[in-house]
Every structure is written in structure tokens, then in C-alpha cells.
Amino acid sequence: xxxxxxxxxxxxxxxxxxxxxxxxxxxxxxxxxxxxxxxxxxxxxxxxxxxxxxxxxxxxxxxxxxxxxxxxxxxxxxxxxxxxxxxxxxxxxxxxxxxxxxxxxxxxxxxxxxxxxxxxxxxxxxxxxxxxxxxxxxxxxxxxxxxxxxxxxxxxxxxxxxxxxxxxxxxxxxxxxxxxxxxxxxxxxxxxxxxxxxxxxxxxxxxxxxxxxxxxxxxxxxxxxxxxxxxxxxxxxxxxxxxxxxxxxxxxxxxxxxxxxxxxxxxxxxxxxxxxxxxxxxxxxxxxxxxxxxxxxxxxxxxxxxxxxxxxxxxxxxxxxxxxxxxxxxxxxxxxxxxxxxxxxxxxxxxxxxxxxxxxxxxxxxxxxxxx
Amino acid sequence: xxxxxxxxxxxxxxxxxxxxxxxxxxxxxxxxxxxxxxxxxxxxxxxxxxxxxxxxxxxxxxxxxxxxxxxxxxxxxxxxxxxxxxxxxxxxxxxxxxxxxxxxxxxxxxxxxxxxxxxxxxxxxxxxxxxxxxxxxxxxxxxxxxxxxxxxxxxxxxxxxxxxxxxxxxxxxxxxxxxxxxxxxxxxxxxxxxxxxxxxxxxxxxxxxxxxxxxxxxxxxxxxxxxxxxxxxxxxxxxxxxxxxxxxxxxxxxxxxxxxxxx
Numbered sequence: 001x002x003x004x005x006x007x008x009x010x011x012x013x014x015x016x017x018x019x020x021x022x023x024x025x026x027x028x029x030x031x032x033x034x035x036x037x038x039x040x041x042x043x044x045x046x047x048x049x050x051x052x053x054x055x056x057x058x059x060x061x062x063x064x065x066x067x068x069x070x071x072x073x074x075x076x077x078x079x080x081x082x083x084x085x086x087x088x089x090x091x092x093x094x095x096x097x098x099x100x101x102x103x104x105x106x107x108x109x110x111x112x113x114x115x116x117x118x119x120x121x122x123x124x125x126x127x128x129x130x131x132x133x134x135x136x137x138x139x140x141x142x143x144x145x146x147x148x149x150x151x152x153x154x155x156x157x158x159x160x161x162x163x164x165x166x167x168x169x170x171x172x173x174x175x176x177x178x179x180x181x182x183x184x185x186x187x188x189x190x191x192x193x194x195x196x197x198x199x200x201x202x203x204x205x206x207x208x209x210x211x212x213x214x215x216x217x218x219x220x221x222x223x224x225x226x227x228x229x230x231x232x233x234x235x236x237x238x239x240x241x242x243x244x245x246x247x248x249x250x251x252x253x254x255x256x257x258x259x260x261x262x263x264x265x266x267x268x269x270x271x272x273x274x275x276x277x278x279x280x281x282x283x284x285x286x287x288x289x290x291x292x293x294x295x296x297x298x299x300x301x302x303x304x305x306x307x308x309x310x311x312x313x314x315x316x317x318x319x320x321x322x323x324x325x326x327x328x329x330x331x332x333x334x335x336x337x338x339x340x341x342x343x344x345x346x347x348x349x350x351x352x353x354x355x356x357x358x359x360x361x362x363x364x365x366x367x368x369x370x371x372x
Numbered sequence: 373x374x375x376x377x378x379x380x381x382x383x384x385x386x387x388x389x390x391x392x393x394x395x396x397x398x399x400x401x402x403x404x405x406x407x408x409x410x411x412x413x414x415x416x417x418x419x420x421x422x423x424x425x426x427x428x429x430x431x432x433x434x435x436x437x438x439x440x441x442x443x444x445x446x447x448x449x450x451x452x453x454x455x456x457x458x459x460x461x462x463x464x465x466x467x468x469x470x471x472x473x474x475x476x477x478x479x480x481x482x483x484x485x486x487x488x489x490x491x492x493x494x495x496x497x498x499x500x501x502x503x504x505x506x507x508x509x510x511x512x513x514x515x516x517x518x519x520x521x522x523x524x525x526x527x528x529x530x531x532x533x534x535x536x537x538x539x540x541x542x543x544x545x546x547x548x549x550x551x552x553x554x555x556x557x558x559x560x561x562x563x564x565x566x567x568x569x570x571x572x573x574x575x576x577x578x579x580x581x582x583x584x585x586x587x588x589x590x591x592x593x594x595x596x597x598x599x600x601x602x603x604x605x606x607x608x609x610x611x612x613x614x615x616x617x618x619x620x621x622x623x624x625x626x627x628x629x630x631x632x633x634x635x
Contacts, residue, residue: 065491091501092494096497337470
């Protein structure tokens, strides 16, 4: 195969003739049509140039398109073509051009349209979420009536995956934050000579705030994203439809165990997280302020009233439910393409964390007179 | 270039996963311009062989030459150029699900960086017309297409760079008989227009009889026969005999083989 070549002849009437030879095809890997187009650009511009394609061994659609666009999308008397070339150019002429597509871009109404779409989408989410909660409540009553249908295996599996396997990472994160916070507070408290109050600060912050919120954020990132992805892929691969055709409720088998499993695990994880945060703070107090661990532990129950623990349980339960519901909700909205799967997983985690923090702020306001 | 007469040559290929042997000293040659079908029982390693041929996997030992070169021995740019000389149609289409039909077909053309948007538009429309899809389908997403359309778009994408060799993995699986007949006609007409070499794997006897020049039978971990369909009668192997029974019924219905029985 010889690659695409051309030579130029001067005609008696002062015009030029471009003679193309060789294989004008992508199959010949040496061909670079961008370069060829640049070399031929001078002749494309001149409307009196003659073209001779009779020496071309092979002309594929790519080369034909390159020549045809160069010629201004027309073939006339100046071109000498082989019959198969004529067929190719006729074919190209019959194709719709870019202009024949009416595009809806650049309209004045565009921003309004986008806002309206977002508004509708938001309500779509609210309705979908309420649907999910409603069907969960119905399923809950169903299993109360039919205790044999309680999916114990799935619940325990989710408890293990979302709770037990999250123990190391929650411990590490909260321990580190406990140390950081302990050091920060120790320095400030020392200025006022209020060293002893480190117990109050670390104890209250650890149990009331850090434990539940850190737990919720880590669980949203860890279990929430995996739940969304799992349900999403099951939707894409029609596994959820397969469940439905077997007469098994997807809410009962997929969603409910996740909600119950993680909701049960969440308060326990919150305690675990609190404990490590307090341990971190305790270590910082010992190193920075010389407060011994025995004294710290002795002082802790006196300054942190037990109602704070009840509050932590409530927060843990609420956050667990929220994270799981949001994860399942976004999982059920995944459409069968890669973009939707990644988008839904991101939305799931972002929405879960934002909601948890919002709810936490509400909790802080409502419970400001309890246990402080 | 590939003047040896073979678009693809497989010599002495062994494939082993742990203690499981899939290919045992397998040899196969595909001549330039022919349509070769690869048949064999389920799990006989047909798809694995196709994946070896296109360089997705490498055999444990042995050599595979595509257009006279071994893909594994080429450097990055040369391998890329060589890969542009064949197009593969995957069983499920393998369209990029986040891109529209238009963008899917335009993707290999854009990657070549030789064409401007106007040329790409014309080329995409040309490929769509080639696989008998309408221009309005260009703006759909793969999830909105029917099974037959997914295959046709995948074929258009495989043909975007004007390949010499087309590799098809189960081209008609999952299509109804009418659609699959149309798809076979489509591949035949495209092959005629573009002068392609085709390798394909199929379980569908109608597709096989409709398209193929030669058939390679994969059984007992190697190619037991590679011959034209009527010659399959002379192959002494239970799988080939069984297979030929199904083929011969269909051959009788096709005039093609009655006129030139051994060609």
C-alpha cells in the first residue's frame, strides 16, 4: 500500500490541476488527514483548481469527507472522479448537515427553565422519599403481623457490615479529634486557671456532639455510599425486578434490613466513637495539664449528667435512620448508566452529611436546656 | 503491510488459568477478505480466543500476529495505530453509557485528532446511514435504545475508523430471528462496501450459514477443523458431526451452496 500522495500540474490556461494518487484511507496508518488538509488548503481556496482522482486506489469516507468539505460541499466539472467516488460523494451530499438539527440552545428562557426543572426535581425527591418512608412503615406493620418473615439474616449482615466493620475507622478518627480538641482546650483553659474544666468540655463535647456526628459522617461515607451503589447496580442489572417477580418485596428484603441493621448499630457506634474521643481528650489532659486518668474518670460522671447519654442514643438513632433512608432513596433513583450511578452516590453522601448536620443543629437548639 | 495473505495468524497458543487448560497448542489462520466463524460448545474458549486476538489478554504461550505483527511487541504508539486497523463489536455492545449515540461514534474519530467538528459530523452521519439508523437516533443515550439498535450503534462505532478487520462477539445474540437476519444482511452489505475481513463467534446457526465463508471448530482445547461449511461433513469428531446436522438442514435451504458445493 502506498499512502496518500498528490502532485500539482500547471495547465495551459494558467490554472492548476491537483492529481491525487495512492491510498486515501485511514487504513493506511501513515496517512494524517489533518496534515493533508493543511497542505491542500491553498488549492481548496482557489475556485479554479482542477482535481484528478482517477489515480486514487482507495478512497474511504474519511478522505472523502476531508476533500468534500474542502471543496465547499459540492462536486462539479473541475473534478475527475471514478464511478465509485461519485457514489461516495453522492452519499455524503444526501447526509443531513449540522444545520438541519434545530438546537434549543441559547434561549432567554433557559435560566428559568433550569430553575423550574430543579424545583420539580426537588419535589420529585421529596415525594420519592415520602413514598419510601411510607412503604417502610407498611412493611414494618406487615412483619409485626407475620414475624416469620422478619429478615433476620439480612439485618444481622447489615449490622455487621455497617457497624462492626466500622469500629476501627471510627475509633481512629475520633481518637485523633479527641486529642486535637483536648490540646486546644487545655491551652485555653490554662490561661484562666480553669484546668479542671477540661473534663466538662471533653466529656460533654464527646458524648453530646462528637460521638453522634462523627459516627454519622463516617457511616454516611462508608455504608451510605456502598448502599446507594449496591441498590443502584441491582437496579441496573435488573436484580430488583428479579426479586419482584419472585413475589419478594424489595422494601422488605433490601431496604428494611439496611434501615433496621444500621439504626441498631448507630447508637452503639456513637457510644464507641464518644468513648475514643474522650480517651483522646483524656490523654491530652494528662500530657498537657497533668490531670491523671483516674481523676478524669472519677470526675466525668459528676460533670456530665446521665441524660446526655439518652440524648446521644436519640441522636445516634436519628442519624442512623436518616443516613440509611437517604442512601436507599438515591440508590432507587439510579438510571442505567455510569454517569447516573456516580452522580447518585455523590448526592447520597453529600445529602446525608448535610441533613445530619442540619438535624444536629436543630437538636442543639431544642435540647439546650437539657443536661447542661 | 500484510501481504502474507493472512489478516490474523494464531500459532501454538496455550492458555492456562491455574490447572485449567483452555487452549492447547491452538493454530488458526484467517485470510484477508474472508468471513471466518468460530464455533464451539459453551465454555470452549471462543471468547477467550477473540480476546487474545484483539490483545485484551495475552496467551500463556504462543504467538498471535495481526496484520503480520504481534501487538504485544509493539511500543505504545505503534500498538495504537495497529489497534485502529480493527474494530471490535462486543456482545453487549459496550457503548459508553454516559455518551449519546453521536458521541459514541464520534469518540474514536475525535481521539485520532485529524478531523474538525464538521468532518466528524459528516462521518458520524455517514456511519449511521451505513448501519441504517436515522439521524434523529444520534441524540439518544444507549439506555434508550433497543437491543438491535445497540448492536447497530456498536457496529457503527467499530467501523468509525474504517478498519480492515472486524471482530464480532456473538453479533446476533439476544436479537429476534427477524432482527438477527437483518443484522446479518447489514454486516454482509457493510463487508461488501468496505472490503472487510470478519472474525465472529456465534451460537446461532442461521447467522453462521448466512454469513460465513469458512468455519473454525474449537473443541478439545484446539481447532479441530477449519474449512467451509459443507466440508464439515468429513470431519470425524462428535461435536463437528452434531453441529453439521444442524448446518446441513439450513444449507439445503440456501441456493448459494448448491451451485458451488465445495467452494
